[in-house]
Amino acid sequence: MNVPRALTAAVHGVYGLRWLVLPPATAIAMFALLVGAVIAAPREIVEGEVQRLMYIHVPSALMTYLAFGITFVSSLIVLWKRDMRWDAAARASATVGVIFTAITLATGAIWGKPIWGVYWAWDARLTTTLVLFLIFSAYLLARAVAGPNDEQVARYAAVFAVIGALDIPLIHMSVSWWRTLHPQPIVFRPLDGPALPDEMLLVLMIGFGAIFLLVLWMTSLLTDAERLAQRTEALRARLDREDRG
């Protein structure tokens, strides 16, 4: 049997199950995360209640990379195969990535004020996240000026996403070197401290699972919405042509 074809069929089969699996699984996991973070996890002695933000903050930060990773790969496929279906996936995952970067930055700032004493510190990791947020916000802006079927802009945006993703290591390097010149604020990082107690670790793991599912669900939801927008646009263009012709 043809292995690549079987693999493609398997992937399509799994992807076809997304509406059956993702909504209930995400709902259950998010509910478990809420219960775990708000009720079940013990109160942190030093940081207090605000520490509970960690269960959203850390998974969101990590899953941002998943979303932008999907954008990067989809953009490469757009450039390679010229298939607008992958452009829908790139657009959708970039939107999800920007949303979760914003959540990461916001929860970090809310946590930072009582713990660090400031909302924002020009730490390398924070600054890189902010620049990432700006790059992919600009990506969405560039998409917003053109219709969903504009292949020229789709390729332009794909190139921009590829450059943006490849720029991340350079940004991180430059920003960390830049920071070493200045006095660092005292930074407690949740995961750098003494190992987490078991209950906290468990809730954090649930958080990773829940946010992972949420990102997947939102991405496939938005991808389908983008596909519908592309088809509506194509139908409208055809109607226009037939009216004229």
Added chain:
Amino acid sequence: MSATLAVLRKDLRLAWRDRSGWLAAASFAAISVLTYSFAFDLAAQDVRPLLPGVLWTTFLFAGIFAGGQSFQREAEQGTFDAMLMAPVPASAIYFGKALSNMLALIVVEVALLLLATILFDTTLITADLILIVAVGTVGYVSLTTLLSTLGSRARARAVLLPALALPLLVPLLIAAVRATGASLGEPAGTAPWTLLLVVFALWSSVGAALLFPMVVER
């Protein structure tokens, strides 16, 4: 190679015939430095800690605005499609465009260094500073030339281009400012800023040359 030179010659000739675009960029750069001097009161204090940042933000803004024109005229007059039909690799066209932008910008930048030398009584026309400026210019012009192909689309282009380009240029800006500061005798830490600048210039010019054909493909 000859295609690159042909595009370069054509663009430089056009830039010379219609000087308004580049003169606007140069006067924007001059006014920007003056504005910074009033805003930060650069004349009253030691200018060297602030000067690299003032110079490089000016270079970047001037470069983005001026570079944005690079495909606009082509798109308006339909000459870009004609150029793409020529039996030469698209990357040769890209190199011609990028080189003409670089040359014009380096002229603007050296003029600005001269102006700042006079205004702030700090020697800025030195070999290593001009080298840093040249490498930095290669780094950012490669990217802004690629990004300005958004050209024909967009009423929003003037606003979009800085929003697209500046976040990507963060590493270049930091490295260029530190390297410039170091050459003015400011403490710049131990990090190899010039190396980062060179790496960025290589990365952006190679990446842009590889990706350009995919952007312009019809």
